[in-house]
Amino acid sequence: MEKKPIVPDAIAPDLRLRGVAIYKGFVDRAAQEALVEDLRGVARAAPFYRPVTPSGKAMSVRMTAAGRFGWVSDRQGYRYAPTHPGGGAWPDIPNSVLTIWDRLVPEARRPECCLVNFYDAHAKMGLHQDRDEADFSQPVLSVSLGDAARFRVGSTSRGGTTESLWLESGDVAVMGGEARLIHHGIDRIKPGSSTLLPEGGRINLTLRVVT
Numbered sequence: 001m002e003k004k005p006i007v008p009d010a011i012a013p014d015l016r017l018r019g020v021a022i023y024k025g026f027v028d029r030a031a032q033e034a035l036v037e038d039l040r041g042v043a044r045a046a047p048f049y050r051p052v053t054p055s056g057k058a059m060s061v062r063m064t065a066a067g068r069f070g071w072v073s074d075r076q077g078y079r080y081a082p083t084h085p086g087g088g089a090w091p092d093i094p095n096s097v098l099t100i101w102d103r104l105v106p107e108a109r110r111p112e113c114c115l116v117n118f119y120d121a122h123a124k125m126g127l128h129q130d131r132d133e134a135d136f137s138q139p140v141l142s143v144s145l146g147d148a149a150r151f152r153v154g155s156t157s158r159g160g161t162t163e164s165l166w167l168e169s170g171d172v173a174v175m176g177g178e179a180r181l182i183h184h185g186i187d188r189i190k191p192g193s194s195t196l197l198p199e200g201g202r203i204n205l206t207l208r209v210v211t
């Protein structure tokens with residue numbers, strides 16, 4: 001039997017960009033600060049590193065993760081791995097992060113990976129699909145912290161037109177249902193657009209059900 005896709009409906013999104021549900025300012029400033037504090041703890045246990053694509057190119061984004069699995073990329077390819085590339089299990093996903101998932105997609109399974117991306121002023125991420133997970137009926141939820149980022153979406157197939165918008169600190173985006181396999185990426189960061197991170201830059205969290 002086909003699984004019914006999980007679409008966020010507990011709270012109405014502020015807007016939809018080609019089916020991606022956008023919740024503007026869903027995380028308030030105090031909660032953003034608490035998230036950053038918890039993420040600094042994650043990064044102490046599992047330091048940020050710069051992944052390499054299967055073709056051997058260093059990504060501009062630095063990554064770490066929390067949960068049973070982290071998403072990793074190296075010469076062997078893209079995959080979910082139970083340990084950090086430097087060795088050792090990933091730390092637990094902080095409750096401050098899980099709370100956002102539970103409020104927006106309460107009917108979904110619990111996320112098994114919280115991928116943490118750090119973008120400096122020059123980092124970006126090309127258009128891609130999140131498709132290394134086993135169950136596409138489960139959504140991917142993304143939280144933006146720090147500097148604003150131009151978020152671009154295409155379609156579920158390759159090519160065609162795209163549309164974009166700015167994701168700002170505290171915004172949440174959910175790719176679920178028809179939009180679960182939409183192409184998406186980050187064109188650029190707007191340096192100095194947020195005071196949340198003293199060092200500047202942007203943190204993006206993506207929560208994923210992996211298995």
Ligand SMILES: O=C(O)CCC(=O)C(=O)O
Pocket residue numbers: 115117125130142149151167184185186204206
């Ligand atoms: O940084 C973002 O907003 C998107 C990140 C993303 O698409 C990913 O990590 O797969």
Ligand SMILES: [Fe+2]
Pocket residue numbers: 128129130184
């Ligand atoms: Fe993605």
